[in-house]
Amino acid sequence: MAGNGGETTWCFSQVKGTLEDDVTEADLISCVEFNHDGELLATGDKGGRVVIFQRDPASKQCVPKKGEYNVYSTFQSHEPEFDYLKSLEIEEKINKIRWLKRKNQAHFLLSTNDKTIKLWKVSERDKRVTGYNTREESGRARDPARITQLRVPTWRPAEPMVEASSRRIFANAHTYHINSISLNSDQETYLSADDLRINLWHLEITDQSFNIVDIKPANMEELTEVITAAEFHPTECNLFVYSSSKGTIRLCDMRAAALCDRHAKLFEEPEDPHARSFFSEIISSISDVKLSNSGRYMMSRDYLGLKVWDLRMETKPVETYPVHEYLRSKLCSLYENDCIFDKFECCWSGDDQRLMTGSYNGFFRVFERACSGGRRGELTLEAARDAAARPRQPLRPRRVATTAKRKKDEISVDCLDFNKKILHTAWHPHESIIAVAATNNLFIFQDKF
Template identity: 75%
Template sequence: MGEDGESTKINHSFLRDYVTEADVISTVEFNQTGDLLATGDKGGRVVIFQRETESKGESEELGESGEYNVYSTFQSHEPDFDYLKSLEIEEKINKIRWLPQQNAAHFLLSTNDKTIKLWKVSERDKRPEGYNLKDEEGRIKDISTVTSLRVPVLKPTDLMVEVRPRRVFANGHTYHVNSISVNSDGETYLSADDLRINMWHLDITDRSFNIVDIKPANMEDLTEVITAAEFHPQHCHLFVYSSSKGTLRLCDMRESALCDRHSKIFEEPEDPGNRSFFSEIISSVSDVKFSHSGRYLLTRDYLTVKVWDLHMEKGPVETYQVHEYLRSRLCSLYENDCIFDKFECVWNSTDSYQIVP
């Protein structure tokens, strides 16, 4: 017991001495199979973890999730500066989204406040040998010394994980990007900031299409901002976005190119008896997720998690209280700005559970 207690102290000391603000994880995302887990941190790094094969087999028998080990680490974003607005752009990773896997390689999108990047993650366990115009060190040979031709061959080598940037989608947002979502068509994705939602094609980096714009002519008339947006998992023409007022708007791109007019709006009537100074702050939806079936929506605000049925707009079908004990401490949380923290939510693979921080 004494040794265990001492080791715990050492671990805590290590964290205090070596873990910096840049190491704090800002977002996490599983790929579609659950075998890879990508995390982004405030330092602009992405760390990918892979579920171990042996642990995977054992965990399936035991009903557990298995053990994840580091698969690859790379620097996704660097700090930047907007000279037109004299603003620093943080390298912090806001969101990560995996693309559906089409071949042996994996692709993921990562974004900070302004720039979205597409990355290719691939494995290489063979290397070519026997070049005609290069020597073993990779230097170009003198052509006059080449007297015969040979066919290069692939020889086994140690497994290497390569991460390469494939696309950079920049200059699409005036305000900070808060969410990205890959469409079910596998060709497009959306990105949202406080006032606009843009749709991008994965092969086109120099332009995007604005599909939602809630910016008023006079900014003094602004009453709400966009907090999150997501495509429907099956229907490529449907998407939903949430607002700081706690409302959800379902939009259909078949109705018009600019979806300022929603198809459905989901909101829960407020009880006047429970209204307080903090009501609007804690009712702001920080995350919204479609269920895998596409029938339900999961939302997260400061104190609750709600499940909405797409066929019933008048209110959620289920409400779960999260950290209810904080309700009596909202004044203190407001003073130290913790009341403005944003939380995410996610469905499990069978839509039977919801996972929240």
Template identity: 80%
Template structure:
């Protein structure tokens, strides 16, 4: 028979274990995470220029840097604040690290076509030396950028002055030994490679291979494979362009390499299908290895079925076992071992199904929402309208609707879950479907690779949220 003291000790140990498990689960993305406001970047003004609208968001592999691209062709890199990173509890605060003009507007004289400077995608390369490297692309041209720090300068040249001008040889009467002097830290961004003239249609995806030597770029009808050291040639590995363009029935919407297997890639289409290709089978991947498709119930078919089934984004999990696809109304989780149907389906804004007609008229039905995994693949995040974004916990099957709004822009403000009323009597904290602002939308989101810190792009503002410990 156990003594009361042993029972009490066991009880307290059980409670302690429970508390530790809860804390661990929260850090890992399991359980009920409470999210709080961390920071907002950009001016909270009503007058927003088109060039300032954020068009992509991407954390690097360790989460210390966060890059955003905008419609004006600029890339802004934020760096994790060292104090916030090392504080207990850790805080997800970032400061501007570097800003540079990545792309300029161009004009294709052969096709009489304007090429926008808007940054479509940014992808980081894994770090191999003190410098950072990233790929950025607009509709036609991909650039490899090197971002490096300089805190020392050389003084005492023999053949040139400190300002760089060449010295008159007649004035050089003695040899000087150059010396290295400290200087104020300077972050430089320089283009190392420019990959151009390989796409007839607009580039929608770039993805760096796990070998860190090659990458893919995808447009509406083709996927090209590049080597990072070679700019003047690429290999066309997928081509779905029909001989007669009138027979065109689908386009490529997104493509990504497998995180661990350098021979495997997936790409999604406007028909709601995802194809998995293995480059070991054939150099030309027109014949897919697997086809992931969910058959539609004929009774639910409507005029909008094909439009809302188009996949706007596909992301493989960090483990490489699963992938998520985002269509207009939902996020689906697929197991790479099962092609017939998704293993999980999360409705994002099902209440819009009755509004599809008006959404078609104002072109919102063609919005391309992105989605992302948490660091340990236990949660998924994607955006919606009214600056709402949705977080789905795969462990508990619970979901949250949160808002990136100005009135919460105070440090450590706890985010209140939002609810949308679909009919009947509206509760106090709910918002009706008719009151949603379709001009305010969260298209681009990113999740820190190892912590519960998320970045959400709301028009020209970048909101950062973290879990409340």
């Protein structure tokens, strides 16, 4: 996308998943994540499954390159559980996936549901052992009476096979539902956050974690806010941020104290008293926070928009992007159908120059930052089935009518489908390839150029 005030160069690349109207709850995608080099793309769903896609080698050799992915591995990460002490069902839904940086031939990733975090190893096998003494090549046990000599088993080439194996299970450390996991830049520790606490883990130790943030009051009736998201700084291993339902973001330094109950910085935009309403507190709640790849900026997503903060300036955001301001007049009905509590995620492009987040009606927004002093570009695109019929063709920008007078190419606010919500998006770390989860489908788009 060029910085031209919103003209699109994005085009459809692929869609993964069935395009049927009958979709089971278990098939709904609940998270999307590229690995560090963008060669793999993982999705988690409400059925506890993780599906990993691998970049098609041929698509990288094309001119221009194509962003095409094939299924690499599918495995069941979490199963439904039952907490007998609290008489609560624990859903298998995958809340977050985070990739570890690759150190050898295998890939490692963390996945979590509401209570349990797992470390998975995903590896390829292209050899098999033959020449067993106690069993046949088919696996059937041999008659001991027929074993007359000992053999040394050998490795033989075999059909390549991808297998996922659980290497660590980090459990029993969260009383409330886990909403975030984030790997530290040291690649040895990670944090996990629930509504009231943030824990620090070592990847090699499963039976203990350190509580680094605890906002639970002595009397729960005095509770005024909850933690909504948390993330480590991309390069400074002692820094992390966490956001709250009150619209604040706290930057904490683990060098200051073992329990980071005192923040180093507090990022909060003062509220306009004239604009205050019954819904003010709900729509100011931050659903996602992401630090830029450079570590200088931070992006937060509330219900109606995106804000970009400079870590060196706490008083107000340096950039504000309205995502769907036209919904402000619909807040009452959105409250009644619970849509106002939807948690939209956001993501940075690899060069930190563009931002992406989702909306309703299958729409998602791409913003180009005006860092170079040029015009700021913004675009509304749609993850829709008809895009699949026009591969490599530029996507048509969508517009929502904000007044009663509707233009030909605009859609009325009253016609938006609030069941088609884009909550989860991901951006390739080095290229203009984006992944958008729409119900049970994963759409992949790329810059035409």
